[in-house]
Amino acid sequence: MTNHRRLGATDVSIAPLVLGGNVFGWTADKATSFAVLDAFVAGGGTMIDTADVYSAWAPGHKGGESETVIGEWLKVSGKGGAVQIATKVGMLPGEGGAKLAPARIAAACDASLQRLGIDTIDLYFAHQDDEDVPQEAALEAFGKLVNAGKVRVVGASNFSAARLKSALDLATAHHLPHYHALQPEYNLVSRHKFEGELQDLCVTHNIGVVPYYGLASGFLTGKYRSADDLGKSVRGGRMQALIDTKMGVLAAMDAIAAETGATLAQIALAWLAAQPGITAPIASATSVAQMEELTGAMTLSLTPDQLDRLTLAGA
Numbered sequence: 001m002t003n004h005r006r007l008g009a010t011d012v013s014i015a016p017l018v019l020g021g022n023v024f025g026w027t028a029d030k031a032t033s034f035a036v037l038d039a040f041v042a043g044g045g046t047m048i049d050t051a052d053v054y055s056a057w058a059p060g061h062k063g064g065e066s067e068t069v070i071g072e073w074l075k076v077s078g079k080g081g082a083v084q085i086a087t088k089v090g091m092l093p094g095e096g097g098a099k100l101a102p103a104r105i106a107a108a109c110d111a112s113l114q115r116l117g118i119d120t121i122d123l124y125f126a127h128q129d130d131e132d133v134p135q136e137a138a139l140e141a142f143g144k145l146v147n148a149g150k151v152r153v154v155g156a157s158n159f160s161a162a163r164l165k166s167a168l169d170l171a172t173a174h175h176l177p178h179y180h181a182l183q184p185e186y187n188l189v190s191r192h193k194f195e196g197e198l199q200d201l202c203v204t205h206n207i208g209v210v211p212y213y214g215l216a217s218g219f220l221t222g223k224y225r226s227a228d229d230l231g232k233s234v235r236g237g238r239m240q241a242l243i244d245t246k247m248g249v250l251a252a253m254d255a256i257a258a259e260t261g262a263t264l265a266q267i268a269l270a271w272l273a274a275q276p277g278i279t280a281p282i283a284s285a286t287s288v289a290q291m292e293e294l295t296g297a298m299t300l301s302l303t304p305d306q307l308d309r310l311t312l313a314g315a
Helices: 030-042 065-077 102-116 135-147 161-174 197-205 216-221 227-232 240-245 247-260 264-273 288-299 304-314
Strands: 018-020 047-049 084-089 121-126 151-157 179-183
Touching (some): 018 030, 030 065, 030 288, 065 102, 084 102, 102 121, 102 135, 161 179, 161 197, 216 247, 216 264, 227 240, 247 264, 247 304, 264 304
Parallel strands (some): 018 047, 047 084, 121 151, 151 179
């Protein structure tokens, strides 16, 4: 497709929406997950983002559930050649230690590859920073995976600007793999964690950014507009503060929806995709209808005026 985007300085090109796999095997059962994955590919999507820790937080789960479902889908669908797989290490303790201990990185990668049923992870993230492990040691561990052909590109998730910069400097100094992608929290109503120093660093170093929580846990779909809406999902309790402070964003989005015919979710993701440094936002879906709506964001182009109005409303 012509609208694919290069992931930072790598040779990986992806569609401008990444499918979040956190729901697979959790709030989306196997059959639903397969249908959502099929719809994502049918809609032009390419990269699927998961993690070894998904969904260890759910009762009776131990982690690896999402990767297992994706692996089963890859085997049954035969669509492995049409997609890229991103997964993560650093939040699920297990063989080799915890977080980013080199032995943990090695063991976790092998476990993810086995669950996914693939030979190479296209994009492997450090899921969170680990100040207990020297950054050089973690980078060396990732380097061994790259050299072995188990990982194609290495990324960082939830890193501060200072720690990302120090990792980049060490990688240059010691000829180790660079973090070529960043996965931060970023959306129209949560901008402070990325905008400024971290965004500038990514733009300067050509790091591809694939932000999560692109829909602010559903607030930016317009589903939560008053206290009466808080019971609509398990996430409703988080919404009161946004209802109290960010209704102006929904008003601006409503106006642009009227102008474009796009849904609020599509507008939120299109705004993200247009921001400096952003390669593709991540969004998850628990139904085919949701997935088909979200893939519409990939072809939505907002005008400079519309983008400015959204940026101002969310400031």
